[in-house]
Amino acid sequence: MNAVEIKAEPLTKESFLPFGDVLEVEGAPSMKINDGRCDRFHDICRLSFEEGNAGISLFRSEASPMPYELTLFERHPVGSQAFIPMTSAPYLIVVAGDDNGQPAQPSAFMARGDQGVNYLKNVWHAPLIALQAGAVFAVVDRIGPGDNLQEHRMGRPFYVMA
Amino acid sequence: MNAVEIKAEPLTKESFLPFGDVLEVEGAPSMKINDGRCDRFHDICRLSFEEGNAGISLFRSEASPMPYELTLFERHPVGSQAFIPMTSAPYLIVVAGDDNGQPAQPSAFMARGDQGVNYLKNVWHAPLIALQAGAVFAVVDRIGPGDNLQEHRMGRPFYVMA
Numbered sequence: 001m002n003a004v005e006i007k008a009e010p011l012t013k014e015s016f017l018p019f020g021d022v023l024e025v026e027g028a029p030s031m032k033i034n035d036g037r038c039d040r041f042h043d044i045c046r047l048s049f050e051e052g053n054a055g056i057s058l059f060r061s062e063a064s065p066m067p068y069e070l071t072l073f074e075r076h077p078v079g080s081q082a083f084i085p086m087t088s089a090p091y092l093i094v095v096a097g098d099d100n101g102q103p104a105q106p107s108a109f110m111a112r113g114d115q116g117v118n119y120l121k122n123v124w125h126a127p128l129i130a131l132q133a134g135a136v137f138a139v140v141d142r143i144g145p146g147d148n149l150q151e152h153r154m155g156r157p158f159y160v161m162a
Numbered sequence: 163m164n165a166v167e168i169k170a171e172p173l174t175k176e177s178f179l180p181f182g183d184v185l186e187v188e189g190a191p192s193m194k195i196n197d198g199r200c201d202r203f204h205d206i207c208r209l210s211f212e213e214g215n216a217g218i219s220l221f222r223s224e225a226s227p228m229p230y231e232l233t234l235f236e237r238h239p240v241g242s243q244a245f246i247p248m249t250s251a252p253y254l255i256v257v258a259g260d261d262n263g264q265p266a267q268p269s270a271f272m273a274r275g276d277q278g279v280n281y282l283k284n285v286w287h288a289p290l291i292a293l294q295a296g297a298v299f300a301v302v303d304r305i306g307p308g309d310n311l312q313e314h315r316m317g318r319p320f321y322v323m324a
Contacts, residue, residue: 025222025298034289037224043217043305054216055205056244056280056302060187062199082218084246084300086276114248116300118218127196136187138246138278140218140302143205 005067007161008092008108011115019095019107019123021045023084023116045118050078052144059083059137061130068160070094073103073124073152079142081119083128088113089135092162094126095119103152108160124152131162167229169323170254170270173277181257181269181285183207185246185278207280212240214306221245221299223292232256232320235265235286236313241304243281245290250275251297254324256288257281265314270322286314293324 009015013022021044029039047054073096085091090113096103103124111117118140119125128137142148171177175184183206191201209216235258247253252275258265265286273279280302281287290299304310 023218023220023300025220029222030219033221034223037226038290038292039222040301041220041222043219045218047216047218049216054209054211054302056185056207056209056246056278057192057205058185058187058203059195060191060201060203061196064199084218085248086246086250086278088248088250114298116218116248128200130200136276138185138300139202140216 005159005161006106006108008110011093011109011111016109020120021118023082023118024114045082046080046120048080048121049142051146052079052142054140055143057139059128059139061128061135063131063133064129066162068092068129070126070158070160071154073126075122075124075150076142076148077122077150078148080121081139081141082116084116084138085113086136086138087134089130089132091131091135092129092160093117094160096124098124106158110162167321167323168268168270170272173255173271173273178271182282183280185244185280186276207244208242208282210242210283211304213308214241214304216302217305219301221290221301223290223297225293225295226291228324230254230291230322232288232322233316234313235288236311237284237286238304238310239284239312240310242283243301243303244278246278246300247275248298248300249296251292251294253293253297254291254322255279256322258286260286268320272324
């Protein structure tokens, strides 16, 4: 049995657009505030929280050994989910389109520690893959009733190279 | 004329409770996720977005000279506002209760770079006071129609000591 390997590419707004948004300071700000002392990059995510509300949680993760053995995808059918790094720690992102209710061919991205990411609702993604122990992320996702988690176990693992 | 000075105290959840929430990793997590590799501190903010929705923006600020000359308070009548540091930079917080539509006696807090903060709606607060140039914060606040900003210029400045 051949192992399937994918190599992470650098995370950019353009390449990630079908899956979600990259939260990064780039280009010209939307406006100046606070008497010109502060740049505001305004409303840069496509948030969505059906039958629920936005909440903020904190995630603190162990480091995942590399290459990452990807065995599980998840998605959130009724809510987007944003990850904002608070410890400048890089992390690995794996996403996939949908193929009849299962993840299609995955794509992997290497996120810098100054890049947040927002998964659109219902986008298949790997669980948080931190590259440093004790990495902390603020997570903006849906708080509400009902089931907002679907999981898919892979028949055989992918190996993701950072 | 005597200058009025206030000294910032360390930011803690307890002391900040009347004004909002502190976003920090502390104590036992709400749950373990990702096969036990990640701690989730669940839904730790009192968010509120009336007649609007949550949005995520990024703020990039210059450093403010110290002591900080506080001349302006603001508040957001129909939305909470959370600041999540992305560059581990400490910052200064000044808040005040309300006294007939004006800020009452201010309180100042020194936030560490690993502490976020969420202002409850309608709480008087100073604009973002960064202590390092280029400090970046993810801001979760209300995106919606109508006016969500009230400002109050102080008759004479307060000087805030970090």
